[in-house]
Amino acid sequence: MGLRLSIAIMAGKVTAIVSRIMGWKGSSLPGLVARKIYPRVLEELGKQPRLGVVIVTGTNGKTTTNNMLACMVSGSGYKILLNSEGANLITGVTAGFIKAASIKGKTNCDYALLEVDEASFPRVVNEVMPKVVIVTNFFRDQLDRYGELDTTISFVQKSLNGLMGNKKVTDQGVQLVLNADDPLVAQFQRKTGWPAVYYGLSGSGRVFSAGSYSREAKFCPFCGEALIYAYYHYSQLGLYNCPGCSYRRPDPDVEVSHLQSLPDGTDCLVRYSGGSTMLHIPTGGFYNVYNALAAFTAGQLLKLDPAQAAAALRQFSPAIGRMERFSYRGKPVMLNLVKNPTGFNESLSAVLSVPGQKDLFIAINDNDADGRDISWLWDVDFEILEDNHQSFGSFICSGQRAEEMAVRLKYAGVPGEKIFVAGDLGQAISRVLEGQGSFVYLLSTYTALWPVQKILLNQAEKGELDAHRMSSVS
The missing domain is CATH 3.40.1190.10 (Mur-like, catalytic domain)
Structure with a gap:
């Protein structure tokens, strides 16, 4: 068992290195590989915390x-x-233990x-x-x-x-x-x-x-x-x-x-x-x-x-896509994960609480990790934007279901001339960053989150801002 555990850990660690080299997120794949080699790897490592x-x-x-x-x-x-x-998921939990374990399984x-x-x-x-x-x-x-x-x-x-x-x-x-x-x-x-x-x-x-x-x-x-x-x-x-x-x-x-x-x-x-x-x-x-x-x-x-x-x-720093802060030419930029009606409503509430003109980017994907059914968007209180659209310069809809997101905003009462569809994430992000607003907010579902963050890292500076910080929902 000891040898098989060591091989599983080594394979997981190598997978993590390859994932980083390839530019993949790679936070679950090491666990998946290790579990294929030794299904009891998490059980063995999980009983060790003192x-x-x-x-x-x-x-x-x-x-x-x-x-x-x-x-x-x-x-x-x-x-x-x-x-x-x-x-x-269980593969991600396993990957966390693999990362912390020695080759000897400790x-x-x-x-x-x-x-x-x-x-x-x-x-x-x-x-x-x-x-x-x-x-x-x-x-x-x-x-x-x-x-x-x-x-x-x-x-x-x-x-x-x-x-x-x-x-x-x-x-x-x-x-x-x-x-x-x-x-x-x-x-x-x-x-x-x-x-x-x-x-x-x-x-x-x-x-x-x-x-x-x-x-x-x-x-x-x-x-x-x-x-x-x-x-x-x-x-x-x-x-x-x-x-x-x-x-x-x-x-x-x-x-x-x-x-x-x-x-x-x-x-x-x-x-x-x-x-x-x-x-x-x-x-x-x-x-x-x-x-x-x-x-x-x-x-x-x-x-x-x-x-x-x-x-x-006081030393807490948010994870990727949880109120993540950037700056673009001195303009505060916020990236936040949205995944269900309640969380989306809290994000909209946080955006609306910030005074001044804003530009809003929404990326909706419907991959397995996001949920194939996007009908939940109709349970989000986008209608709150109808009476507050004056404080927004533009609403940029992107991702695999950009068109559906745009339709939802139109039904909510957002003026059509303020809604723009750009399926390509790079083009959409460039457009919202160049908006006339004093603040930029980007809301994204799971599988769009990492690509959006990667594009932002290339176009904007990451770091602390004095601007209002928005609410994390995950």
């Missing part, structure tokens, strides 16, 4: 939450292993921090025993791949239920970190039996009296009655209770209040067991408050010093 494995799953925020937690854990002096580039880390795709969660936890599982939220995402939302939730729930029968897990226990504001997530403690700590936002944050354009959870997951909300933060996240049974928003163990948006991010007060601390989140956007809060809560389970974790978070 202090355990933390898994982040859910629809939005996995990459950002995992990387924020990595900042806090490494900043507290621990050695970590993580799949930092969003390769969250890893030297205290914690493995893994973001895991919801559909891959059952396979990963079958091979890697988690100490902590963070669940961020659940929204409709790639219906042709996941099916209905209930199916996605069942992937995670059934896997957690299955861990109850695994002696290796029950000996050490699994702790859940759950979003108290999402009724689809908060149910997991009761439905799985694992102990949980909850995080959430107080009513002093951004609140609405009515649900947003795309609200997922309308009914109680226990008795089926319609949930009653005192207020919403966005989508189905808010203060809820069920009139038909005892289900209600749990009181958070870690809670954020007193949010203040700043040019370089967000300041907030975090209350936790034993005290409170000010938290500076070095990236803007309401959604990132949840990401940071999930990471901070997990850090408390890992016994991180709160002040040290807060200080480490």
Whole structure:
């Protein structure tokens, strides 16, 4: 077994080198090759982290939450292993371990921090025993791949239920970190039996009296009655209770209040067991408050010093396509991933919150990783652009489904003379960069993200900007 493991690791590392030379992303291929040679490679490497494995799953925020937690854990002096580039299928998780392993099959880390795709969660936890599982939220995402939302939730729930029968897990226990504001997530403690700590936002944050354009959870997951909300933060996240049974928003163990948006991010007060601390989140956007809060809560389970974790978070830098910042001839340029209605709505909200004239680029692909069915675009609240189109100089639609994106904008009420279709990414990006606006925003689905980023690196300068930072949704 030792020789076969070593060969698998060596093959994975060589594949990674070849991928970089060829200019490929290559974040999953090394894992795929290694697993072909030795199917138990992840199982062998996954049991080696000295202090355990933390898994982040859910629809939005996995990459950002995992990387924020990595900042806090490494900043507290621990050695970590993580799949930092969003390769969250089982092959990408395997590739993360391959990268950190020696040829002899040894890893030297205290914690493995893994973001895991919801559909891959059952396979990963079958091979890697988690100490902590963070669940961020659940929204409709790639219906042709996941099916209905209930199916996605069942992937995670059934896997957690299955861990109850695994002696290796029950000996050490699994702790859940759950979003108290999402009724689809908060149910997991009761439905799985694992102990949980909850995080959430107080009513002093951004609140609405009515649900947003795309609200997922309308009914109680226990008795089926319609949930009653005192207020919403966005989508189905808010203060809820069920009139038909005892289900209600749990009181958070870690809670954020007193949010203040700043040019370089967000300041907030975090209350936790034993005290409170000010938290500076070095990236803007309401959604990132949840990401940071999930990471901070997990850090408390890992016994991180709160002040040290807060200080480490200040050094956080976003992953590729998550509020990635560029500058073109002094003009701020932002690149962000969009993949589902809720995330797209939050991105549009962030764009609209920036004063001044803007140019917007949207690249929609329909490859397997994006989801073949693009009907989800009709669930995005593009209608909000009709009353705000004056602040946009142009809307550039690109990617494999550029024409469909342009049609969606026209139906939303965006003036046709402001909509331009350019299927070629290079031409489209050049056009939006040369726009008359003071800011440029580029929104892209998965498979267009890396090509767009590569073109931007050739045309614009990468780096920090003083401009408003937009919200990450992944």
